[in-house]
Amino acid sequence: MSPSHGGLGLKLVLDRIIMKRGSWSCAADGILVPGIHLISGRVGSGKTTLAELICGLLEPTSGELVLDGISSWMLCQQFPEYHVIGATLEKEAQSYGVVPELALDRAGLTGRGGEDPFCLSRGELRKLQFSCLSLCDRDLFVWDEPYSALDCREKQRVAQHLSTRSSGITILFTHEQRYFPKTDYLWEMCDGVLKYVGKVPEALPLWEHAPSHIRFLIGKGVIPANLTEEDLGEALCRMQG
């Protein structure tokens, strides 16, 4: 089962995709329409492999991937250093095709354009990568664990920014348990198989590996309107009457 077509012309079709590596395998079958898709799953469940398959960095063992109407796409890889190709922060920002000053400013790195990207901590590098990517516009944006190496405040900023992506298909692969953007569709990677859970919030009670606080709320009969901090706070207030 997959979400119904949003009618905005873009569609990502995962047609019985299977990826095999020795005894390990991952499978995906479904259609992703414009909106924010959260794909959660435990470590080693195949999230990164699926993200790379979607972006054409890996060839599936079988099945087909169809990018219907999608002319531009971007993958935010899990490790920010994998993106680095510039000798300085300024050149690195330029390599994304964005205005370096703006990207550096957003990342809190104003005036450090001449520095070596590898002199930054992984968290700072992640902030720069996120800042550059947030200035890019793509039909399909795949975020593979964008919260890694970030502190709570930065995770919050990432979630808030992702919530603002109104056009195109946004796919968020994460095992994050606390900070989520305003999500339209919920998916789960269970034992290497992608499973469509449903539209948020209706799907929340069906979320097998939901974070404990969400399970607690649902257990108390309160279904949050969405997964953002505000929505969860509001649900908590409802529960307490």
Add this chain to the structure above:
Amino acid sequence: MQDARLRLFSVLLLSAATYLSIAGALLTLFWLFLYPAALVSTVKSKALYILLPFTGIVALVMQIIGENGISYFIRIGILLLLAFTIFQGWTPGEFLDLAVWLFGTGIGFDIGLAIELTIQGIKDADQDWSRVLTAMKLKGMHPEFRNLASIGFLMIQLRLLRADDQADLLTTRGYKKGGSCCPHFEPSNRDIIASLCAILILLVSFMAVRDIFILMM
């Protein structure tokens, strides 16, 4: 080959045989068929096809100046095939085992560690190259000649950073000089037969091809 000692022994003999004569080279080629899986992955290796044309150019120049370029091309080509096939069979830690077995836990450990780190470095460089290409692809860029210098610089920098991390790790684990290692080898009957074949091939390679046919008759 399971046993790293027999593998090293065989590769030394076969390298000498291949270099010495065409007969030795052709017999080495037959010897490689003892390990078809490794040979198949060697034939698929891109690096082999990058190196072969250089050998071809040297062979061509030799032929033009009146030397036996064809013989050179066959011998060096098979030598490359041998090197790549043998390399496919190596697993991490084998060089350390081999060096410690040969030279002991002092200098042997240091030599083995240096070889292991070097080989790991080659594999890392290969991965770094793939990652740089992926990053460029994601950013809508293509590797061009003018980018090569900056990519090369980036890869050297990555290597140096990793070397720094490895040095820190070794220091943290108390490495100063030498170390303890218990080499373990598992020779199989197939390895022994392959090694005996390598000895025979070396002996045959000393003979001229014409002599081999005389012996056969």
